[in-house]
Amino acid sequence: xxxxxxxxxxxxxxxxxxxxxxxxxxxxxxxxxxxxxxxxxxxxxxxxxxxxxxxxxxxxxxxxxxxxxxxxxxxxxxxxxxxxxxxxxxxxxxxxxxxxxxxxxxxxxxxxxxxxxxxxxxxxxxxxxxxxxxxxxxxxxxxxxxxxxxxxxxxxxxxxxxxxxxxxxxxxxxxxxxxxxxxxxxxxxxxxxxxxxxxxxxxxxxxxxxxxxxxxxxxxxxxxxxxxxxxxxxxxxxxxxxxxxxxxxxxxxxxxxxxxxxxxxxxxxxxxx
Amino acid sequence: xxxxxxxxxxxxxxxxxxxxxxxxxxxxxxxxxxxxxxxxxxxxxxxxxxxxxxxxxxxxxxxxxxxxxxxxxxxxxxxxxxxxxxxxxxxxxxxxxxxxxxxxxxxxxxxxxxxxxxxxxxxxxxxxxxxxxxxxxxxxxxxxxxxxxxxxxxxxxxxxxxxxxxxxxxxxxxxxxxxxxxxxxxxxxxxxxxxxxxxxxxxxxxxxxxxxxxxxxxxxxxxxxxxxxxxxxxxxxxxxxxxxxxxxxxxxxxxxxxxxxxxxxxxxxxxxxxxxxxxxxxxxxxxxxxxxxxxxxxxxxxxxxxxxxxxxxxx
Numbered sequence: 001x002x003x004x005x006x007x008x009x010x011x012x013x014x015x016x017x018x019x020x021x022x023x024x025x026x027x028x029x030x031x032x033x034x035x036x037x038x039x040x041x042x043x044x045x046x047x048x049x050x051x052x053x054x055x056x057x058x059x060x061x062x063x064x065x066x067x068x069x070x071x072x073x074x075x076x077x078x079x080x081x082x083x084x085x086x087x088x089x090x091x092x093x094x095x096x097x098x099x100x101x102x103x104x105x106x107x108x109x110x111x112x113x114x115x116x117x118x119x120x121x122x123x124x125x126x127x128x129x130x131x132x133x134x135x136x137x138x139x140x141x142x143x144x145x146x147x148x149x150x151x152x153x154x155x156x157x158x159x160x161x162x163x164x165x166x167x168x169x170x171x172x173x174x175x176x177x178x179x180x181x182x183x184x185x186x187x188x189x190x191x192x193x194x195x196x197x198x199x200x201x202x203x204x205x206x207x208x209x210x211x212x213x214x215x216x217x218x219x220x221x222x223x224x225x226x227x228x229x230x231x232x233x234x235x236x237x238x239x240x241x242x243x244x245x246x247x248x249x250x251x252x253x254x255x256x257x258x259x260x261x262x263x264x265x266x267x268x269x270x271x272x273x
Numbered sequence: 274x275x276x277x278x279x280x281x282x283x284x285x286x287x288x289x290x291x292x293x294x295x296x297x298x299x300x301x302x303x304x305x306x307x308x309x310x311x312x313x314x315x316x317x318x319x320x321x322x323x324x325x326x327x328x329x330x331x332x333x334x335x336x337x338x339x340x341x342x343x344x345x346x347x348x349x350x351x352x353x354x355x356x357x358x359x360x361x362x363x364x365x366x367x368x369x370x371x372x373x374x375x376x377x378x379x380x381x382x383x384x385x386x387x388x389x390x391x392x393x394x395x396x397x398x399x400x401x402x403x404x405x406x407x408x409x410x411x412x413x414x415x416x417x418x419x420x421x422x423x424x425x426x427x428x429x430x431x432x433x434x435x436x437x438x439x440x441x442x443x444x445x446x447x448x449x450x451x452x453x454x455x456x457x458x459x460x461x462x463x464x465x466x467x468x469x470x471x472x473x474x475x476x477x478x479x480x481x482x483x484x485x486x487x488x489x490x491x492x493x494x495x496x497x498x499x500x501x502x503x504x505x506x507x508x509x510x511x512x513x514x515x516x517x518x519x520x521x522x523x524x525x526x527x528x529x530x531x532x533x534x535x536x537x538x539x540x541x542x543x544x545x546x547x548x549x550x551x552x553x554x555x556x557x558x559x560x561x562x563x564x565x566x567x568x569x570x571x572x573x574x575x576x577x578x579x580x581x582x583x584x585x586x587x588x
Contacts, residue, residue, distance in 0.1 A: 004410040031416060081374060110292070111292075114289050114293060119518060119519050119521065119522030119559055119562065121519070121523050121525070122540070122556055122560075123300075125541070126300050126544060127300060129552075130300060130303050130304045130552070131304070132303070132305060206418075209420055210526055213526065214525065214541055215541075226420075227420070229422060229423060229426060236430055237431065240430050243423070243430075247420065250420050254418040254420070255414070258418050272317075
């Protein structure tokens with residue numbers, strides 16, 4: 001019991017940090033004093049970090065700190081959207097395939113096999129690049145290559161309880177499939193799926209930022225962290241601060257969400273015992 | 274029995290490969306707009322309608338999609354992956370040129386990764402919950418969360434710009450140009466792998482034979498290196514195979530940062546230029562290599578562990 005409380009305190013702390021990050025993204029205009037992240041002031045170009053611009057300015061004189069804060073909006077919403085999409089798609093397809101079996105299952109599992117024997121990043125790059133660089137297309141690409149993991153997991157969880165007596169009883173007493181799915185299967189699957197989703201947020205953020213860095217995601221002048229790193233690269237010699245702020249932002253946010261995901265997983269495992 | 278399983282697995286692989294070729298071919302149909310126009314636009318010319326129609330016909334783009342797919346697949350089977358739009362050279366030759374550098378980069382970064390993660394994981398497992406274990410766990414955590422493109426940029430900033438020890442652009446092909454890209458790739462991988470080594474060794478250390486060996490008074494280092502390590506190696510080999518596969522695909526970012534002349538940077542250029550044959554060739558090649566590695570890992574698994582041959586779970 002003591003363990004649970006201790007772990008929960010840790011989870012609370014991490015949740016608060018995550019919440020703070022989200023708040024920073026939501027209230028970006030307040031936090032940055034209403035400075036427009038896209039407003040270029042050419043006479044201030046490539047200024048080193050100072051009290052006025054704590055992360056320095058970029059080649060167009062835009063404040064890097066302001067852009068980093070606004071970047072949280074893009075990175076967070078894109079990563080959450082990807083995780084949400086693959087969570088819903090994977091859970092629904094996996095549960096259906098696991099419960100009904102047959103050809104639905106066969107088609108789904110062969111597709112999943114194919115995706116596993118495929119380096120995801122290569123495929124995501126190709127899809128995002130060909131669809132045309134935009135953050136929406138990057139989200140589509142990452143979701144397309146990642147959903148099978150969730151489908152497999154949901155399916156295996158369903159198969160575990162599929163032959164339990166209470167499910168058999170429900171079938172025998174004439175419950176509809178839709179009723180069994182929503183009352184027995186989905187609630188059984190959801191906790192594990194949520195934990196997986198939580199641990200994946202950080203990773204998805206990294207993948208999306210990677211795509212943007214390569215030029216297959218967000219487009220200028222959007223303040224996306226991966227894209228900002230890419231823009232900072234040619235100025236490595238003269239303005240290295242251009243890549244410190246965005247990189248540190250990705251790192252910190254990913255650390256917080258990874259820690260939170262791991263902590264949630266630990267806490268839920270304790271309860272299951 | 275063994276041959277039969279292997280045959281079945283091979284058949285499965287062929288089917289998956291066919292599926293992948295299908296997906297790969299149809300990636301290009303995702304593109305908004307017409308490949309011929311995009312091609313001319315990428316080349317910077319504005320052709321008239323007649324030339325566009327002629328080019329379409331010459332490229333076989335007027336045929337039904339499935340016929341095009343069949344034609345492309347037949348070509349691929351014969352080793353003809355088409356002609357790159359941007360380079361006007363056979364795709365196979367272009368990829369072949371870049372295959373070796375990428376392979377070199379992947380293998381060298383895996384070597385670096387093993388050099389770090391095996392000892393680190395071992396220390397963690399043998400000194401569980403010690404200070405070293407906690408420190409290393411923290412480090413692996415940071416390693417996993419660092420974006421590898423940021424690691425690459427920071428390494429470049431420190432070792433190419435501030436202390437000019439290494440070349441900024443790595444197209445020389447000498448050993449020096451291999452170091453920083455490999456370190457970047459090894460960085461995140463080592464973190465992941467250290468965790469795996471730790472888990473695998475801990476699992477073996479809890480086995481009865483270890484207690485037995487200790488009871489017989491065998492020295493701890495002997496137990497660790499002669500008994501535990503070979504057994505823990507098995508799950509690690511699987512993972513190693515998988516990492517090599519994903520590395521081949523994941524080198525793109527690092528290759529771009531360091532201007533390394535590998536398949537990844539070629540692919541990024543191809544995608545940016547809408548060079549469809551080259552993109553298709555790249556995706557197909559990487560997937561096939563990835564599948565072959567997986568197959569080899571599975572086969573080696575049953576070679577290394579005779580029990581697998583009987584149970585046939587892995588093959």
